[in-house]
Amino acid sequence: MKKGDKIVGLIIIILITISLLFLGIYRFINKGDKLIAKIIQDQEVIKVIDLDKVEEPKEWTIENEEGHHNTIRVEKGRIRFIEADCPDLVCVNSGWLSKPGDIAVCIPNKILIRIEGKDDEVDQISY
Amino acid sequence: MTNTKRIVLLSLLVGIALIIYVIEAQIPVIFPGVKLGLANIISLFTLLVLGWKESLIVVILRTVMGSIFGGSISAFLFSIVGGLLSNIVMILLYKFFRNYLGLSSISICGAIFHNIGQLLVAAFIIQDLRIYIYLPILLISGVITGYFVGISVGFIYKYFKNFPWIKDIQKGQN
Numbered sequence: 001m002k003k004g005d006k007i008v009g010l011i012i013i014i015l016i017t018i019s020l021l022f023l024g025i026y027r028f029i030n031k032g033d034k035l036i037a038k039i040i041q042d043q044e045v046i047k048v049i050d051l052d053k054v055e056e057p058k059e060w061t062i063e064n065e066e067g068h069h070n071t072i073r074v075e076k077g078r079i080r081f082i083e084a085d086c087p088d089l090v091c092v093n094s095g096w097l098s099k100p101g102d103i104a105v106c107i108p109n110k111i112l113i114r115i116e117g118k119d120d121e122v123d124q125i126s127y
Numbered sequence: 128m129t130n131t132k133r134i135v136l137l138s139l140l141v142g143i144a145l146i147i148y149v150i151e152a153q154i155p156v157i158f159p160g161v162k163l164g165l166a167n168i169i170s171l172f173t174l175l176v177l178g179w180k181e182s183l184i185v186v187i188l189r190t191v192m193g194s195i196f197g198g199s200i201s202a203f204l205f206s207i208v209g210g211l212l213s214n215i216v217m218i219l220l221y222k223f224f225r226n227y228l229g230l231s232s233i234s235i236c237g238a239i240f241h242n243i244g245q246l247l248v249a250a251f252i253i254q255d256l257r258i259y260i261y262l263p264i265l266l267i268s269g270v271i272t273g274y275f276v277g278i279s280v281g282f283i284y285k286y287f288k289n290f291p292w293i294k295d296i297q298k299g300q301n
Contacts, residue, residue, distance in 0.1 A: 004227030012270060019263040026260055043254050103257055107249050108201040
């Protein structure tokens with residue numbers, strides 16, 4: 001343990017605390033009693049689903065212009081990527097999203113799913 | 128003669144880094160985006176033994192060839208930005224603060240900046256800063272993996288620095 005190690009340790013602890021604080025704020029802002037999943041591809045919202053109103057589990061595949069695909073499964077109260085052809089599979093490993101503020105991304109295919117707690121969309125598609 | 132030795136050693140290190148990188152890609156991860164960063168052992172070791180230019184060479188060659196062997200363009204963009212950022216931070220810390228910092232601190236900072244760099248690329252690609260909710264877990268995992276990488280490099284360097292041919296190379300450097 002050298003002198004500078006303590007300073008580095010302190011800076012890192014402060015950084016982690018700040019980032020956790022921001023995470024808390026983020027969760028707080030997104031709080032709400034609804035579960036609205038938004039599927040966003042290339043920065044455009046392509047689908048909005050009210051997860052509380054999903055009765056039957058459903059799966060479908062989204063394809064992008066380059067021919068890559070992601071398969072999404074939705075059940076009552078939760079949504080996830082179940083299959084994709086991206087190399088890292090970060091999206092699939094993110095697992096189920098069931099809380100407002102949850103997010104799963106597939107960077108290679110530029111698709112993300114986000115859950116919001118409030119209903120701010122006027123033109124909504126729902127099942 | 129020393130020059131040849133340097134080149135041979137450098138090529139060996141690039142080869143080892145590449146192997147570690149490819150094998151590591153097969154290890155399943157607990158949390159999305161979290162990696163062990165074992166290839167960083169080689170970059171840090173190169174920085175100690177050969178110097179900063181060679182360490183940059185190792186990182187660049189490792190990411191370019193690693194992406195050829197089993198990656199995609201976006202994976203390449205991630206690795207190169209993360210790898211370079213982390214390497215530059217480690218080079219600067221080693222150059223200016225090596226008397227005050229242990230190897231683990233240097234590699235922890237490297238790991239953290241690697242993760243920050245990757246998040247920057249991710250945020251840039253999907254144009255959504257909300258991806259930064261991954262930051263806390265990536266910081267914590269960076270501390271853990273960086274610490275072990277630092278310890279490993281400490282062990283390796285302790286034995287290798289007494290090798291005559293490594294001493295030769297280091298003498299030729301100064």
